[in-house]
Amino acid sequence: xxxxxxxxxxxxxxxxxxxxxxxxxxxxxxxxxxxxxxxxxxxxxxxxxxxxxxxxxxxxxxxxxxxxxxxxxxxxxxxxxxxxxxxxxxxxxxxxxxxxxxxxxxxxxxxxxxxxxxxxxxxxxxxxxxxxxxxxxxxxxxxxxxxxxxxxxxxxxxxxxxxxxxxxxxxxxxxxxxxxxxxxxxxxxxxxxxxxxxxxxxxxxxxxxxxxxxxxxxxxxxxxxxxxxxxxxxxxxxxxxxxxxxxxxxxxxxxxxxxxxxxxxxxxxxxxxxxxxxxxxxxxxxxxxxxxxxxxxxxxxxxxxxxxxxxxxxxxxxxxxxxxxxxxxxxxxxxxxxxxxxxxxxxxxxxxxxxxxxxxxxxxxxxxxxxxxxxxxxxxxxxxxxxxxxxxxxxxxxxxxxxxxxxxxxxxxxxxxxxxxxxxxxxxxxxxxxxxxxxxxxxxxxxxxxxxxxxx
Amino acid sequence: xxxxxxxxxxxxxxxxxxxxxxxxxxxxxxxxxxxxxxxxxxxxxxxxxxxxxxxxxxxxxxxxxxxxxxxxxxxxxxxxxxxxxxxxxxxxx
Numbered sequence: 001x002x003x004x005x006x007x008x009x010x011x012x013x014x015x016x017x018x019x020x021x022x023x024x025x026x027x028x029x030x031x032x033x034x035x036x037x038x039x040x041x042x043x044x045x046x047x048x049x050x051x052x053x054x055x056x057x058x059x060x061x062x063x064x065x066x067x068x069x070x071x072x073x074x075x076x077x078x079x080x081x082x083x084x085x086x087x088x089x090x091x092x093x094x095x096x097x098x099x100x101x102x103x104x105x106x107x108x109x110x111x112x113x114x115x116x117x118x119x120x121x122x123x124x125x126x127x128x129x130x131x132x133x134x135x136x137x138x139x140x141x142x143x144x145x146x147x148x149x150x151x152x153x154x155x156x157x158x159x160x161x162x163x164x165x166x167x168x169x170x171x172x173x174x175x176x177x178x179x180x181x182x183x184x185x186x187x188x189x190x191x192x193x194x195x196x197x198x199x200x201x202x203x204x205x206x207x208x209x210x211x212x213x214x215x216x217x218x219x220x221x222x223x224x225x226x227x228x229x230x231x232x233x234x235x236x237x238x239x240x241x242x243x244x245x246x247x248x249x250x251x252x253x254x255x256x257x258x259x260x261x262x263x264x265x266x267x268x269x270x271x272x273x274x275x276x277x278x279x280x281x282x283x284x285x286x287x288x289x290x291x292x293x294x295x296x297x298x299x300x301x302x303x304x305x306x307x308x309x310x311x312x313x314x315x316x317x318x319x320x321x322x323x324x325x326x327x328x329x330x331x332x333x334x335x336x337x338x339x340x341x342x343x344x345x346x347x348x349x350x351x352x353x354x355x356x357x358x359x360x361x362x363x364x365x366x367x368x369x370x371x372x373x374x375x376x377x378x379x380x381x382x383x384x385x386x387x388x389x390x391x392x393x394x395x396x397x398x399x400x401x402x403x404x405x406x407x408x409x410x411x412x413x414x415x416x417x418x419x420x421x422x423x424x425x426x427x428x429x430x431x432x433x434x435x436x437x438x439x440x441x442x443x444x445x446x447x448x449x450x451x452x453x454x455x456x
Numbered sequence: 457x458x459x460x461x462x463x464x465x466x467x468x469x470x471x472x473x474x475x476x477x478x479x480x481x482x483x484x485x486x487x488x489x490x491x492x493x494x495x496x497x498x499x500x501x502x503x504x505x506x507x508x509x510x511x512x513x514x515x516x517x518x519x520x521x522x523x524x525x526x527x528x529x530x531x532x533x534x535x536x537x538x539x540x541x542x543x544x545x546x547x548x549x
Contacts, residue, residue, distance in 0.1 A: 011501070014498070018495050018498070019472060019476075021495075022488075022491065022495065025484065025487065025488055025541070026476055026484065027481075027484075028544050031484060031487060031541045032538070032542055034541075035491055035494070035537045035538050035541055036538070038491065038534075039534050042494075042497065042530055045498060045501050046500065046501060046504070049504045049505065049508075050504075052508065055504075055509070057507050057510060057516060060507060060516060060519075060520055060523075061504050061507050063520075064503075064507065064520045064523035064524040064527065065504075065524075067527075068523065068524030068525060068526065068527035068528040068531070069530065069531040071528060072527070072528035072529075072530075073531040073532070075532065076534075076535035076536050076539075077535055077539075079536070081540070081543075084486070087532065087536050088486075088490045088533075088536060091493055091494075091528060091529050091533045091536070092533075094528045094529045095493070095496050095497055095525070095526065095529035095533075097521075097522075097525045098499045098502075098503050098526035099502075101518050101525065102502050102503055102506050105506045105507075105518050105522070106506070108514060108515050108518070109511065212489055215492060215493050219492065222498065222499040222502070223466070223469070226502060229505055229506070231502060231505070233501065234498055234499065234501065235462060235465050235466065236469045237498040238496055239465075239469035239470050239473065240469045240472050240495070241492040241493075241495050241496045242470070242473065243469070243470040243471070243472070243473030243474045243477075244473035244474065244476055244488075244492050245489070245492055247474055247477045248477055248485060248489055248492075251485070334482070336482050339486075341485065341486045342482055342486060343482055343484055343486035343487065343488075344486045347486055347487065347540050347543065350540075350544050356483060359483060361481070361482050361483070
C-alpha cells in the first residue's frame with residue numbers, strides 16, 4: 001500500500017511530537033507541556049489516518065474511537081489520585097490487547113507475508129496478549145477486586161510450561177503459513193491464559209514493577225505490529241516506550257532490591273521474623289509531638305502509603321505551613337517505592353499543594369537525617385526499617401532505606417501495632433529515640449495542628 | 457517496508473527511549489510511566505488501518521475491538537498523565 005505524502009508526513013510529525021513530548025516530560029518544569037505536545041502528536045496521527053484513500057468502514061472506526069476514547073476519557077477524569085496506578089495498568093492492558101487484535105486480523109486475512117513479518121506479528125501478538133490479561137489482573141489486585149494471591153501448586157513449572165506451549169504454538173503459526181484458524185485460536189488462548197497465570201500469584205507490593213514491565217511489553221508489541229503494517233510511527237513510538245519501560249522497570253526493581261526474576265518467580269513471604277528485637281514501643285500524645293516539632297530547628301517528614309490511604313496529605317501540608325511560619329525548616333523525604341509506584345507519593349503530595357522543591361529523594365536527603373531534630377514518619381514502615389541495613393535474616397535485608405533512625409527524635413504516626421506490607425517487624429519502633437503516636441493519620445495531623453495553633 | 461531499514465529504526469528508537477529515561481528524576485517516574493503508556497496508544501492508528509481494510513465480518517469485529525481498545529489506551533493515558541503533571545508546581549500558592 002503506497003500512502004500519499006500528506007499521510008506519511010503527518011505520521012512523521014506525530015512521531016516527532018512524541019519524542020519532543022517525552023523529552024519534555026523528563027523535567028518537572030516542562031513535564032506538563034510535554035504531555036500536551038505528545039497529545040497533539042496523537043491527534044495529528046489519528047486525523048491523518050482518516051485521510052488514507054480507500055479506507056473502508058469509516059463509520060465503524062469513528063464509532064469505536066468514540067466508545068473507547070470517550071469512555072476512557074470520562075473515567076480517567078473521575079479517578080482519584082490514589083487509584084492512579086491501576087488506571088495506568090488497565091489502559092496499558094488495552095493497548096496490549098489492541099496490538100494482539102491487530103495481529104489476529106492480519107492472520108485472518110493472511111496479510112503477514114514473509115518470515116520476518118510473520119515472526120514479528122506472532123511475537124507482538126504473544127506479548128500483547130500477555131500484557132492484556134496480565135494488566136487486567138494487576139488492575140483487579142490494586143483495585144481490591146482480587147484480594148488473594150492465587151498460587152498453583154508447582155506454579156513455576158506451570159508458568160514455564162505455558163510459556164513453552166505458547167512459543168511452540170507461535171512457531172507453528174509462523175511455520176505453517178497460510179495460518180490455520182484452529183492453530184491461531186489455540187495460540188491466542190494460551191497466550192491470554194499465560195498472562196493470567198503469571199500475574200495472579202504476584203503480591204500487591206510488587207505490582208508497580210509488574211505494571212511497568214507490561215508497559216514495556218505493550219510498547220514492544222506495538223512496535224512489532226507497526227513493522228507488520230509498514231508504519232514507522234508505530235515502530236518508533238512502540239520501541240521507544242519498550243526501551244524506556246524496560247529501563248524504568250529495572251530502576252524500580254533496583255529501588256526495591258527485588259530482582260525482576262524474584263518478583264516473577266518467588267512471591268515475597270515473611271520468611272521469618274528475622275532477629276529478635278529487644279526493647280519496647282513507647283507512646284507519645286499529639287500535644288507532645290506538636291511541641292517536639294514546634295521547638296525543633298529541622299523536621300523531616302517521611303510519608304508512606306498509609307498517609308495517602310488516610311487522605312492525610314492536605315492536613316500534613318497545613319501542619320507543615322504552620323511549622324514553617326514558626327521558623328522550623330521542614331523537608332519531605334520520599335523513598336523510591338513510597339506509594340504504589342515510584343514517584344506516586346510525589347504526585348499525592350503535589351495534589352495537596354506541596355511544592356516539589358521541598359520534596360527530596362533518598363540519596364539527596366539521607367545525609368541530612370543526622371542534623372534533623374525530628375523525623376516524622378507517617379504511614380510508612382518498611383522503608384524506614386533499619387533491619388534492612390543490619391539483619392541478614394530479614395526478608396527486606398539490603399533494600400535501601402531512609403535513615404530516619406539517625407534523627408534526634410523519631411515520631412511515628414501509625415494506626416496500630418501491626419507489621420508493614422512485607423510482614424516484617426520494624427526495629428525502628430523499638431529504639432530509644434522513637435515515639436509512637438497511635439491513630440489514623442488524618443485526625444492525628446488535625447490534632448497536632450490544633451496544638452500547634454494554641455502554642456502560637 | 458525494507459527489513460533492514462526497519463531494523464535500523466528499531467535500534468535508534470531503542471537508544472532514544474533509553475536515553476530519555478536515564479536522566480529522569482525519581483519524582484517523575486510515575487507520570488513518565490503513564491506518559492509512555494499514552495504514547496503506545498498510537499496503536500490506535502494501526503487498529504484504524506486494520507479495521508479500514510477489513511473484509512469479512514469477523515475481521516471487522518476484531519478490528520472494531522482493536523480500535524476501541526487502542527482509543528481507550530490513548531485517551532485514558534493522556535488524561536491520567538495530564539492530571540498528574542498538572543499538579544506539579546514550584547512555589548506554594
